[in-house]
Amino acid sequence: MALITRDDKHKPAPVPGPYLPSTARGEPDVPARTPLTPWNLLAAIAEGAWTIVLGHWVTLVSFFRPKITDQYPHRDPRRDWQPRPGYRGDFALISNKEAGRLNCTACMACANICPSGCIWIEGEGKAKDRVAVQFYVDTGLCQYCWLCVEACPFDAITMTPDYETAADSAAKLIRDIDYLRARGLEYEHALKPAEVEQPAEETAEESS
Numbered sequence: 001m002a003l004i005t006r007d008d009k010h011k012p013a014p015v016p017g018p019y020l021p022s023t024a025r026g027e028p029d030v031p032a033r034t035p036l037t038p039w040n041l042l043a044a045i046a047e048g049a050w051t052i053v054l055g056h057w058v059t060l061v062s063f064f065r066p067k068i069t070d071q072y073p074h075r076d077p078r079r080d081w082q083p084r085p086g087y088r089g090d091f092a093l094i095s096n097k098e099a100g101r102l103n104c105t106a107c108m109a110c111a112n113i114c115p116s117g118c119i120w121i122e123g124e125g126k127a128k129d130r131v132a133v134q135f136y137v138d139t140g141l142c143q144y145c146w147l148c149v150e151a152c153p154f155d156a157i158t159m160t161p162d163y164e165t166a167a168d169s170a171a172k173l174i175r176d177i178d179y180l181r182a183r184g185l186e187y188e189h190a191l192k193p194a195e196v197e198q199p200a201e202e203t204a205e206e207s208s
């Protein structure tokens, strides 16, 4: 009786037919080389020369193309540019300018609905006198979903079209109540998603 060793048992079965290595099929292991004839040599030289010409042509065309250098952020070439309606940018808290206080009553609806947990609020007072005294939004965590604005029953928080939110540290991405209040002075009301008007050309495209 033949002794079956552990190595024999784990040896992979030979792969049939065309999957065998070329040498096992009796074929040469290396692909046939292009024969070195004068014609082939000339064709190879011509191909090499053409790639050099092509590369220089691309360089030449780029050389005469008008150059555009954006001195951003010192000079913003898009200064007359505005994001599309409904763009969700930086945050602001709306104030009741007559009463001289924020609309926010620290009801926590926005903080509770926020899927990223990036709103932190502290309130003071009771019932209609209740007002937010601390309000933080961590825009580094925010996913700009607009749920907080939709959930707010007091027209107190909004997202502005301001897209300049980049910062060089995570701490600078956290907006506090003073920042949010100052930014909100430009706004009378929070912009709700349902109020966003689509540009005329988009509406025409959809209806066609």
Ligand code: SF4
Residues within 6 Å of the ligand: 110, 113, 114, 115, 116, 117, 118, 119, 137, 141, 142, 143, 144, 145, 146, 147, 148, 149
């Ligand atoms: S936009 Fe969305 S993720 Fe950002 S603070 Fe509001 S609810 Fe949270």
Ligand code: SF4
Residues within 6 Å of the ligand: 103, 104, 105, 106, 107, 108, 109, 110, 111, 121, 132, 151, 152, 153, 154, 155, 156, 157
């Ligand atoms: S912003 Fe609106 S939803 Fe959020 S705590 Fe203030 S009042 Fe409530």
